[in-house]
Amino acid sequence: MLFHLGGLWRPNELAYLPKLARISSVSGGLITAGVLALHWSRLSFVNDVATGFVEEVVTPIRAMADETIDVGDVLKGIFLPGTIATRSSPVTTGCSSTARRCRTSLMRPDS
16 A cells, blocks of 8 residues: 555656546555545645645555554464355455446445
């Protein structure tokens, strides 16, 4: 996530961020892009530079990156039989059929 944050921070400093039409991402980049999208309406642009970028995007990402994965969960993933897809978890519920369906549910949480 922090690497991807730099991929948004520099274009913002160069006044290019509001000129982007689309951001495609996966994994940690998806989380970073999601935070940007969530806070986009709160960003104040002065000369095409988001003045609240650090407060609205950087700070939440850093806080999220400060959290660690529980060691017990990692060990369960290593030693229990099966795959993550075969286990019941809130992360996979609703997104297990196809990537397109999961993407749609992320874009439209009300549907």
